Amino acid sequence: MVAILNPAAAPAKAIQELPDRVSTLKGKSVGIYDNFLWANFGRFADRLEELLKSEMGVSQVVRLRGVTPTSLSKRMTPGKIHLSDAELSAFAEQVDTAIVGLGA
DSSP: OOOOOOOOOOOSSOOOOOOOOOSOOTTOEEEEEEOSOSTTHHHHHHHHHHHHHHHHOOSEEEEEEOBOTTSOGGGOOTTOOBOOHHHHHHHHHHOSEEEOOOOO
């Protein structure tokens, strides 16, 4: 007889459902979050903002720069802006959808 064990632990938090995707970006406010992990992200975000407005009809782009406790700590250096929960919440309140996970 072979016993198979599952080493996975139960999630620490209750699983939160994701909100529905927006059906269109036209007239929407889009957030772009930069956590300093991509050195040239600002250049990319500038071009992305341009395209979102001209090609997708986005009405506003809101940017947020800083690091959160879940950012990769090995890449964080002193002097980086550490974001509070209040700042993250304020960002979320301003946008209909956000781009937060770009990287290489």
